[in-house]
Amino acid sequence: MSELEKSYNPKGVELKWYEYWMSGNYFVADPGSKAEAFSIVIPPPNVTGSLHMGHALNTTLQDILVRWKRMKGCNVLWIPGMDHAGIATQNVVERQLSSEGLDRHWMGRDAFIARVWKWKEEYGGRIIHQLKRLGASCDWSRERFTLDNGLSKAVIEVFVTLYEQGLIYRDNRLINWCPRCHTALSDIEVEHEELEGKLTHIMYPLEDGSGSVVVATTRPETMLGDTAVAVHPDDERYEDLIGKKVSLPLTGRKIPVVADAAVEREFGTGAVKVTPAHDFNDEAIAKRQEPPLDSVTVIGPDGRMTAEAGARYAGMDRYECRKAVISDLKEAGLLVKQEKHTLSISQCYRCKTVIEPLSALQWYVKVGPLAREAVKAVREGRIRIIPRTWENTYFAWMENINDWCISRQIWWGHRIPAWYCGGCGDVIVSREAPAKCGKCGGTALRQDEDVLDTWFSSALWPFSTLGWPESTEELRTYYPTSVLVTGFDIIFFWVARMAMMGIKFMKDVPFSDVYIHALVRDASGQKMSKSKGNVIDPLIMMEKYGTDAFRFTLAAFAAQGRDVRFSEERVEGYRHFVNKLWNASRFILANTGDVELPQTFDAGDLDIGSKWILSRLAVTADDVNSALGDYRFNDAASSVYQFTWHELCDWYIEMAKPVLYGESFGKEAVKVCLLYLLDCTLRLLHPFMPYVTEEIWQTMKGGKAAAGDGRKGESIVIADYPLSLPGYDEAETEMGLIMEAVTGVRTIRGELNLAPSLELSVYIKTLSEKTGDVLRKNLTYLAKLAKARIIEIGVEVKKPRGAAVAVRTFSEVYVPLEGLLNIEMEIDRLKKEEAKVEQSVAFLNKKLLNEDFLKRAPKDVVLKEREKYEECLKRKERIQENMRKLHEAGGRK
RNA sequence: AGGCUCGUAGCUCAGGGGGAGAGCGCUACCUUGACACGGUAGAGGUCGGCGGUUCGAAACCGCCCGGGCCUACCA
Numbered sequence: 001m002s003e004l005e006k007s008y009n010p011k012g013v014e015l016k017w018y019e020y021w022m023s024g025n026y027f028v029a030d031p032g033s034k035a036e037a038f039s040i041v042i043p044p045p046n047v048t049g050s051l052h053m054g055h056a057l058n059t060t061l062q063d064i065l066v067r068w069k070r071m072k073g074c075n076v077l078w079i080p081g082m083d084h085a086g087i088a089t090q091n092v093v094e095r096q097l098s099s100e101g102l103d104r105h106w107m108g109r110d111a112f113i114a115r116v117w118k119w120k121e122e123y124g125g126r127i128i129h130q131l132k133r134l135g136a137s138c139d140w141s142r143e144r145f146t147l148d149n150g151l152s153k154a155v156i157e158v159f160v161t162l163y164e165q166g167l168i169y170r171d172n173r174l175i176n177w178c179p180r181c182h183t184a185l186s187d188i189e190v191e192h193e194e195l196e197g198k199l200t201h202i203m204y205p206l207e208d209g210s211g212s213v214v215v216a217t218t219r220p221e222t223m224l225g226d227t228a229v230a231v232h233p234d235d236e237r238y239e240d241l242i243g244k245k246v247s248l249p250l251t252g253r254k255i256p257v258v259a260d261a262a263v264e265r266e267f268g269t270g271a272v273k274v275t276p277a278h279d280f281n282d283e284a285i286a287k288r289q290e291p292p293l294d295s296v297t298v299i300g301p302d303g304r305m306t307a308e309a310g311a312r313y314a315g316m317d318r319y320e321c322r323k324a325v326i327s328d329l330k331e332a333g334l335l336v337k338q339e340k341h342t343l344s345i346s347q348c349y350r351c352k353t354v355i356e357p358l359s360a361l362q363w364y365v366k367v368g369p370l371a372r373e374a375v376k377a378v379r380e381g382r383i384r385i386i387p388r389t390w391e392n393t394y395f396a397w398m399e400n401i402n403d404w405c406i407s408r409q410i411w412w413g414h415r416i417p418a419w420y421c422g423g424c425g426d427v428i429v430s431r432e433a434p435a436k437c438g439k440c441g442g443t444a445l446r447q448d449e450d451v452l453d454t455w456f457s458s459a460l461w462p463f464s465t466l467g468w469p470e471s472t473e474e475l476r477t478y479y480p481t482s483v484l485v486t487g488f489d490i491i492f493f494w495v496a497r498m499a500m501m502g503i504k505f506m507k508d509v510p511f512s513d514v515y516i517h518a519l520v521r522d523a524s525g526q527k528m529s530k531s532k533g534n535v536i537d538p539l540i541m542m543e544k545y546g547t548d549a550f551r552f553t554l555a556a557f558a559a560q561g562r563d564v565r566f567s568e569e570r571v572e573g574y575r576h577f578v579n580k581l582w583n584a585s586r587f588i589l590a591n592t593g594d595v596e597l598p599q600t601f602d603a604g605d606l607d608i609g610s611k612w613i614l615s616r617l618a619v620t621a622d623d624v625n626s627a628l629g630d631y632r633f634n635d636a637a638s639s640v641y642q643f644t645w646h647e648l649c650d651w652y653i654e655m656a657k658p659v660l661y662g663e664s665f666g667k668e669a670v671k672v673c674l675l676y677l678l679d680c681t682l683r684l685l686h687p688f689m690p691y692v693t694e695e696i697w698q699t700m701k702g703g704k705a706a707a708g709d710g711r712k713g714e715s716i717v718i719a720d721y722p723l724s725l726p727g728y729d730e731a732e733t734e735m736g737l738i739m740e741a742v743t744g745v746r747t748i749r750g751e752l753n754l755a756p757s758l759e760l761s762v763y764i765k766t767l768s769e770k771t772g773d774v775l776r777k778n779l780t781y782l783a784k785l786a787k788a789r790i791i792e793i794g795v796e797v798k799k800p801r802g803a804a805v806a807v808r809t810f811s812e813v814y815v816p817l818e819g820l821l822n823i824e825m826e827i828d829r830l831k832k833e834e835a836k837v838e839q840s841v842a843f844l845n846k847k848l849l850n851e852d853f854l855k856r857a858p859k860d861v862v863l864k865e866r867e868k869y870e871e872c873l874k875r876k877e878r879i880q881e882n883m884r885k886l887h888e889a890g891g892r893k
Numbered sequence: 894a895g896g897c898u899c900g901u902a903g904c905u906c907a908g909g910g911g912g913a914g915a916g917c918g919c920u921a922c923c924u925u926g927a928c929a930c931g932g933u934a935g936a937g938g939u940c941g942g943c944g945g946u947u948c949g950a951a952a953c954c955g956c957c958c959g960g961g962c963c964u965a966c967c968a
Contacts, residue, residue, distance in 0.1 A: 264967050272968050281966045567905050573916050576930040587927030750934025756923045852948035861911060
C-alpha cells in the first residue's frame, strides 16, 4: 500500500490514468462478444469546434452511461467522431486565406479543398483531445469523420438510392440565400430574430390617373421588383381596383392589382406589394394567380441590386438602395409615412447575415413519406423520447415539414453525384463518375458543382459509422444503437433526420431511446454566448477544480426537462466532495493494511453499525442503478453523494475508530468491512468520477480490489458495478436508536455551547427494555460518537439533579451538569422543543377529529397518523415532566 | 399568434397528494490521531397570486402575474 497525499491533486493523475486505459484497450469494443450490447454514437462535434459547456454536459452524461454499462458487463461500444461542418469550416479557412491575401476562387477548387484538409490535420483534432480530457471512454479505434471514405460511400449510396426512388429531385424555386456564405440554406438553418424596424407606406398611383393605392412594406427596396399589388377579394375598399393597373413608382412599370385571400385586411393599408422574386409569401401569391405573375429579380446573390433594378440602383448594396429608394420616393411625393414596427428578420445560422430569398435551382429531399415513418416509430414506442415533453416538438415539426433543400454552393463537403451532359443536357445521377451520357453517348459531362448539406451525412451517422453500406458484424451487433444523448437544439437538424434515414435504409430505428438534455446557461439563466461574454470555459473548470468535480457537478445539475444554470460555486462544493472521498480512503487504507479484501463479502454476525452501513450501501446501489436506468443523473449523483459523505464518513468511519484504536475483538471484521465499503463506493462512483476512483482503487492492496476473474483486477473501468447487495432491516432500525441517543447528547452540547472536547457524563432512560439492550450492546459507539461517558442505561434510570435533558422518541438523554447548568437556558431549550411538539400535536389532533378524514383517508394513513399522534403526545408529556422538575430544582415557578 | 417550460431558504437548484429538502452562504462552539476542501449544533421558507378538485394541495386542474425557450408567411 502506498501513501496518499494529504489532499487530492488531480494534476498528473488524470493524464496518467487516461493513458493507462488507452494502453489497456478497455474502451475497445468486441463485436463478437456474446454479452448484451450497449451502443452509443457520439453527436459528432464540428471539426472547427472547441469544447464548450454543451459538449461537456453531453459527453459527461454519455460517459456515465457507458462506464456504468461497461461495469455491468455489457458489450459496450461508444463511437466517437467529428463532423466536417461544411459552411463553418469553409468560413474558417476562407478567413485564414483572406488574411494571407488569398481567395478560394483564385486558388481553384482542388487547391482549396487540399488546403481545408491541411487545416483539418493541423487544427481539427482539438476537440478530440478535449473530450479525452473529460474522460470520455469512447472506442477511439473506431473514430470516424463525416467526410472519410467509408462515410462518403454511404452518402453517395443514399443519395443515388433516394434519387432512383424519386425521393430526391431538383427544382427551381425561392430559397433562403446567405449573401455572405454564398449558398442556399434549408429552412431550419435560418434563425429568426425580433427587431425594431420601420413600416414604410408608399403611394402607387393608378395608371389611369383616377387615384392611388397605398401599400405598406418593411423592405422598400424590393418595390423595384414588384409585379403586382394584392388586396383581399372581399375588401370593399379596394373592390373597384381589382383588375386595374398601377404605375410602379421610380420605374414607371405598369403592374396589376390582384386579389388574394392571404392578404390581411387589418394589417397596414390592406394592400400588399407583391415581389415574387424576393419574398416567400409573394411567390405563393404569384403562383396562385391565373396566369401566374411575372417575377423580376432585383437583388443578386451578392446582396447587391441587379441591372433589372434600374440603372440608378444597379450595383448598390441592398441597404444602401433602401435609403436611396426612400429618398427618391420622398422627392417624388410618394412616401406617405414611416412608422415604427417590430419585425422578425431571418438570418444565417452560421454568420448571422440577413437572409435574402432568391430563386434558384436546387436539390431537394422529398421528406413527407420519410417523416411519416419517423413519426410512426415514436408513436409506436419503437423510439422513446425522454423526457416525453419533447415528443410534441418532434411531432409538430415532422407533421408540418417542408422538403429539405440539400444542395449548398460551397466546396467543402460531399459533392453531389450528378453529372450534366453537355450534348443533350441529360442529368445522370450515379454511384461512379459516368464515362459517357447514356442518352446521347456524349462525353462532355460536367459534375454538379454543389455539395450536400452537412446534415445530410450526419443523418446517416448511426449506421454509416458501423460500416454501412457493407454488411458488417458491427451493424449486426450494435444497430440499433441503445440511446442517443443530445440537446434539444438539434432535434430537427439531426434527431428527426436520423430517424428518417435509419428507418429508410436499415429498416429499423437508429436508436431505442433519445435522451434530450438541457442547455447549459449561466447562473442567471442567460444563454452562454461569446457576444454576451458570459461563457464559462469547461477547460478552465477542469483546470481549477479537476475533471471529476466538474463532471460530478454536471451530473448533479442534469435534472430532466430543465435547463442547467451553471454556477462555479457548485463545482467548488463538489471538489470538496472529491477531497472528502480522498481522505476517507486515506483513513481506510492507513488502517487496513494488514487485511485482505475478500472476493465475496458476508456480513455474517457483524456488529449493528457494520450491518447498518452495508444495508445503506445496498439501498444506495439500488437507487443509483435505477436512477441511471431512468436517465435521472441528478438523483443518482445525489444518492451516492449522500451515502458517501453523510453515512459512510459521518457515521460509519467515526464508529469504526474506537474499534480500530481499541482492542475490541471485532477489529478484524471491521477492517475487512471498511475495505469492502471503500471498494464498493469507488466502483459506485466511478462512472461519475473516473479519475480519482481509479487512483484510489489502484492504491488499494496490489491494485486488485475485488479482482474476481480474468482482467477485472486491472482497472476499475472493468470492475463489477455494485448491484443487488444484501440489506439488513433490523440493523437499520437498531442503528436508528443509537443515532437518536447520540444526536440527543450532541444537541445538548451544541445548544448549551459546551466545548466538544469536554467529556460529558450521560444517563439514558429508555422507554423499552429492548431499546436499552441495543444501546448497552453498543456502548463503545455511543461513548465515542457522543464524546461521553455513559453511566447508566435502562428503563428505570432517573434524571440526576441539575441535568440537561433531551427528550427523544425512544429515549431520554440526561447530562448532569452540576454547577454548569444554566437553568433558564435549559428551560428555554425545553420550551422550544415543547413548542415544536405541541405544533405537531395540534395538527394531528385536528386531523384525527376530522370525521371525513377518518372516513375517507386510506386505513393505513389513518393508522399512521394515530400512531404519530400518540407518540407526540407522550413526548410532549415527558418534556413537560422534565420542565416541571427543572422548575423545582431552580426554585422558580 | 400558437406551443412548451419555469416561478420552493439570501444564492444555485432538487422534490412532488398525507407535516418542506440539498449544496453554497450565515450564526455558535471546536485544529479530536482521514479531511478546516473538516466536525457538531443552529437560524432561515404564507413552495409567484387567486380560485377549483380532494378528507387532505407546495404538488392535480383553471385563470392571472412574472421570467425563459421554440415554432409561424401578417407585408
